[in-house]
Amino acid sequence: MEVKLHDIGEGMTEAVVLSYFVKKGDYVKADQPLVEVQTDKMVAEIPAPAAGIIQDILVPEGETISVGTTILTLEAKSPPLVETMSNQPNVTAESVHLFAVKKEETVCAKRMIERRVLASPYTRKIAREHGVDLEQVVGTGRGGRITDEDVYRFIETNNAKQTNHSSVAGGGTESQSFEKADDNAPSFSVIPFRGRRKQIAKKMAQSLYTIPHCTHFEEADVTELIRFREELKQQNFHISATAFFIKALSLALKQFPIFNARLDEEREVIHLKQEHHIGIAVDTEEGLIVPVIKHVESKSLREIHEEAKRLTKKAQENKLTLQEMTGSTFTVSNVGPLGGSIGATPIINYPEVALMAFHKTKKRPVVMENDEIAVRSMMNISMSFDHRVADGATAVAFTNYFVRLIENPKLMLMELI
Known part of the structure; x- marks a missing residue:
């Protein structure tokens, strides 16, 4: 078979x-x-x-x-154990069944113990190739997950211990022979280019080769949004900034559905999607992954917050289902919490039409409408879009509408009424 x-x-x-x-x-x-x-x-x-x-x-x-x-x-x-026992004299069917059940319980218990070690399949593969028992490795990843670096560090530590032991056992360095290193030899390390890293590369290349990217940059004053979130916290409503961004984005997509579309070049049509399935780019130890919040247009801020939190956790634990990773119509990337990012030219999640990235929020002096200077919390936005489907003027109008909602969060709530 x-x-x-x-x-x-x-x-x-x-x-x-x-x-x-x-x-x-x-x-x-x-x-x-x-x-x-x-x-x-x-x-x-x-x-x-x-x-x-x-x-x-x-x-x-x-x-x-x-x-x-x-x-x-x-x-x-059929199971060889049961077949063997069935052929033995004075062995009842009941005893065969009990023996098989007991063996299965033992096997299951052993598997449960083995699965307590948190590590990716590739990390386990590295450990097997080097004869490393993962139960002896201390994980430094999220939730105690063992990373590739943890395994390599464990190997280096063990090798160092063995080298020191050999030096002592051999009576010092005089008994050792070392080959002189070639000073002209290049020094480098190698990491495998396969698995999720290779698949991400193929997806990015497909997007860039297929879509004529155009990136529009904008800035948003999120001072009022920060204040409003603090007001909500005092009322025991904890809503992330990302949830506000996603909901504002959904409202903007209702006004500009061209950015929630699919281009079918073969049939020469553009499909405008009614549902807003928003992908959220998550940085994990295994690489970038994009879980999807379905039907954002019909969800509340609290529902979006809770679902984004749940999906992000599952992504970091590598537990997402296929259903939770497919069907997105628009993708967002909140790189601000990572720090140090003031702008980028994000690659569209093909075959979508656009992607929006939110960058680090910084306080800086801003000239207000009355010509006074005030310290405001400013965030940069990068929006890449498919120039075959939409023009720059439409992208500007779209981001302006989005920024208007973000800068006036209470106005955004009025849009929901």
């Missing part, structure tokens, strides 16, 4: 084989995870189609394969 890479969804054409949960000769149950693969959207497990024994593993870890490729072969058969 062949186990193949099937289409997980969203037009997926290929995936990277990250790691195997089984080896040749292992007995597996139906629906037991066999292998973990990485698409451009997510990490997914491919389960066993039936119970049986692994005959052969055909694709090595780290290789990129297309949909329909046979990953491994499986010989369907």
Whole structure:
């Protein structure tokens, strides 16, 4: 029986084989995870189609394969343990069942212990290749997650200990022989270019090669928004700035639906989407990932805040489902909290029409309408759009409307009535 890479969804054409949960000769149950693969959207497990024994593993870890490729072969058969016991004299069907259940409980308990270690599939792969027990590694990532750097640091520490031990055991440095380093040799390190990093690269290249990008820059005075959020906090309403940005964006998209569209060049039409499914770019240890808040146009500020918080947490823990990462019609990137960003030329999340980035908020002197100078909290905005679909004047009008709502948050609430 062949186990193949099937289409997980969203037009997926290929995936990277990250790691195997089984080896040749292992007995597996139906629906037991066999292998973990990485698409451009997510990490997914491919389960066993039936119970049986692994005959052969055909694709090595780290290789990129297309949909329909046979990953491994499986010989369907019943559990060998139960078959052996069933053939023994004086063994009842009840005792066979109890023994099998007990064994399964032991296996499940062992898997639960192993899964307590928080680490990505690629980090686990590094550990396996270097013979590192992840339970001995201290994780420095979010929630104690073990990162690639943690594993490499553990390896270096162990190597240093072994070197020192060898020096002492050998009676000092006189017994050691060192090869003279070539001063002209280049010094560099290598990191793999595959998995999510490779998929992100392909997505970005596709967007730049396909879409004529044009980026419009604007600034917004968010002083009143900051004050309004503080007022809400005093009333025990905790709403993030991102939630305000997303809701204001949805209101702007109602006025300028051309930025919530899809271009179909083959049929020569532009589809204006009625639903506002907003993707939120999240920086994770595994790379950039974009969970999607569905139907923002019908959600309250509190609902948007809670959903953004939930999806961001799942993204950082690599627990997003395919449904939570697909279907976006517009994407936002809030890089301000990362610090140091005053502007950028963001790449559109193809096949969307536009993307808006919010940069770091800084206090600076501003000349007001009465010519007085005041210290205000100013935030820069970068909006990239598809110049095939919209013109610069439309982009300016769109961002002006958005800025008007952000600078007057109470006015934004009036728009919702």
